[in-house]
Amino acid sequence: MLIARTHLLARLRDALERRPIVVLTGPRQCGKTTLARELLASSSPAYFDLEDPRARVLFEEPMTVLEPLTGLVVIDEVQRAPDLFPILRVLADRRPSPARFLILGSASGSLLRQSSESLAGRVEYLRMGGFTLDEVVDVEPETVWRRGGFPDSLLASSEAASIQWRRSFIDTLVERDLQQWGVRATATAMRRFWTMVAHYHGQIWKHSEPARALGVSEPTVRSYLDILSDALVLRQLQPWHANLAKRQVKAPKVYVRDSGLLHELLGLEQQNDLLFHPKLGASWEGFVIEQAPATGNHSDAWFWATHQGAEIDLVLQYRGKLYGVEAKRADAPGMTPSIRIALEDLGLEQVVVLYPGNRRYRLSDRVEVVPLSTLATSQPLFGT
Numbered sequence: 001m002l003i004a005r006t007h008l009l010a011r012l013r014d015a016l017e018r019r020p021i022v023v024l025t026g027p028r029q030c031g032k033t034t035l036a037r038e039l040l041a042s043s044s045p046a047y048f049d050l051e052d053p054r055a056r057v058l059f060e061e062p063m064t065v066l067e068p069l070t071g072l073v074v075i076d077e078v079q080r081a082p083d084l085f086p087i088l089r090v091l092a093d094r095r096p097s098p099a100r101f102l103i104l105g106s107a108s109g110s111l112l113r114q115s116s117e118s119l120a121g122r123v124e125y126l127r128m129g130g131f132t133l134d135e136v137v138d139v140e141p142e143t144v145w146r147r148g149g150f151p152d153s154l155l156a157s158s159e160a161a162s163i164q165w166r167r168s169f170i171d172t173l174v175e176r177d178l179q180q181w182g183v184r185a186t187a188t189a190m191r192r193f194w195t196m197v198a199h200y201h202g203q204i205w206k207h208s209e210p211a212r213a214l215g216v217s218e219p220t221v222r223s224y225l226d227i228l229s230d231a232l233v234l235r236q237l238q239p240w241h242a243n244l245a246k247r248q249v250k251a252p253k254v255y256v257r258d259s260g261l262l263h264e265l266l267g268l269e270q271q272n273d274l275l276f277h278p279k280l281g282a283s284w285e286g287f288v289i290e291q292a293p294a295t296g297n298h299s300d301a302w303f304w305a306t307h308q309g310a311e312i313d314l315v316l317q318y319r320g321k322l323y324g325v326e327a328k329r330a331d332a333p334g335m336t337p338s339i340r341i342a343l344e345d346l347g348l349e350q351v352v353v354l355y356p357g358n359r360r361y362r363l364s365d366r367v368e369v370v371p372l373s374t375l376a377t378s379q380p381l382f383g384t
Contacts, residue, residue: 016039019124021088023124027106027130027258029151030128036104040074050075071098071099077104085119088119092122107230132294133375136376144259147260150261159270166260193210197254198256203253236253237289240346246345247307249307259287266279289325312348318349321349322348323351328355329355332357334363359371
C-alpha cells in the first residue's frame, strides 16, 4: 500500500524552487527514496544510489557525470561520497542553473557539517521520519504508537511481521550501516548502548551512569549517543532556558525516536506487554514529542524543567509565541502544578495536553485537553 505524503512532498517542491540544492535527511528506510521518485516521475530520470557499486564507479569522476544533466538530479546515500559537496557548489553556481540537486542522506550530523561548510547560501535542509498521524488517517493512532512510523513496520501484514522488520532494522543498522559509515565501535557495544538508552527513554541524560554500566569512559558514551543521534534513531531533546531565578535543568532528555523501535529494544511484543510496562508513560510521551512538532510543522522543540520539580514535556515556538505540550496516558487528565508554574514562569500562550481519549475539553482559559487523534485532522492544535 502506497501512502501519499502530500504535505512533505509540497514542502520539498517549495524548497527546490527556492534553492539549487536541497538536503533531505531521515533514518534508513523511512521513505526518502520513495518520496524522491515521486518527484522524478514528472521530471529528470537522473537518480544515483551511492550504495550501488555501479553508481560509485561512475562517481569516481563526478563532474563528468553531473555537469551535462538538466532538471532534477537525485543523489541517494550521499554520506558514502563526502567529497562530493565542493563539486555540487560549483554546479549550483552556474548561471543560468540547468539543474536542481536533491541530496538524500541517512546520517544527519556529518552530512549537515560537510554540506554547510561547502554549500552555504545554496542549500536548504528538510528532515523526515516515519509516518505522522495526518499521513495515515486510516490507521488507528494506537497502532502507529505500538508499531512505530516506519512504513514497512506500520503497514506489515501482521504483528509478527512488524516485529521481525524492526528486529532486522536494528540488526542491520548496528552490524552493517554504522560500520560502513566509519563508526569504530563494535556492533555488540552499539546494540548494548542502544538498549540501555531505551531504558533511559524520557529521562534526563547523564553520561556517568551508562559509562559505569558499560565499563567505558564518559567521552566514549558521549560519542555513542552522538552516533545514534546522527543516524536519526535517537533524539537529544534540549532544555528551554528562561531568564528565571529558579535553577533550571540544563542537560538534555533522551528518546528513541521511533516508538516501534523503542518497544522492540525493550522486548515488548504484545499490546499487554506495553500497557503493563513501567515505560508505558515514557513511551507515550516520546510518541507525542515526535508527532506533535512534525504534524504541526514546528521545526524547533524543547522541554523545560526546574530542579524544584516543575516540568513541561514540550515547548514549541508558533507564530512568535511559546506554547506547551504535555503528554498524558490517562483517561481524563487534569490540571497539574507543573502546568500552572510553566504558564506563569514561561509566559506560555497556551498548554495542550494530548491524551488517548476522544473528548476535547478545557481545564482553564489557557489549558486544553486534546485527543491525540486530533493530529490526524485539519483541526488546529493551538489557538482554539
